[in-house]
Amino acid sequence: MELEKEIQRYSKLNGYPIDVYEPVVCSCGCSELQLYSDDDEGGAIALCTECGSEIDIENSKSYMEDPVQNLCGCDNDRLKLGVGKSYYSDSREVRWVYVGCHCGKCNLVGVYVDWKET
Template identity: 40%
Template sequence: MALTKKGEFWYGTTSGDTQAELRSYSIANRHEAVRFAASKCDCGCRTFALQSDEEAGVAIRTCTDCGQEHLMGNSADYMDGAAPETHECVCENEVFELVSGVAVHEGTHKVRWYYIACHCVECNLVGVFADWPCEAPDAAAFLAKV
């Protein structure tokens, strides 16, 4: 399915749809995401609850199968004083497939902005639910931790 707009929101069914919405959002934000990664738990599950604190630069995903919490990207470096809040879809569902994207400093692999896009497993809404400026030395290593 391609992205479809219903009212003010976008809907899709694949991780490609979610990535397309993330990329569009990042372009509008003037920090275009150029590298992407889908979240997957060690148990193999691809659905999560998401909490974030954009001011602190922290995101935590919790696996819906095994319950394992995972600090995303470099969130472990910023947990002190963070107050992550749970994300909820407009349909009130709290279970998502997650796609992360990063913008990098021109000519480098250094992360400059982090985006987390969600695909609601209940209603198929896709959107960027969290983003913030971020400094990490290597985009590949950063995205390996999402």
């Protein structure tokens, strides 16, 4: 899938290529989500546009200090999200997290926020 490829490309350039990728889907089954993130502190949550549930991505919510809503360049805020994770080579500990979006309106994909796990 397009978004997974983009996160793979981005993460390679970043020096910590992803080992796993998973789409973010609400427990209600909806995958059209609004993304709020803090690129400085490294954290992101998603809000389901169907049921309003909040999804705490990689338990990062508590690290966010100044979350902003991420919009596509076309102003669409209902995005399909995917998370890629890079592990330390000797363990299953997460080293780096990447959150990417796919816009169903203009088809743009991109990594919107990424952070190093500390």
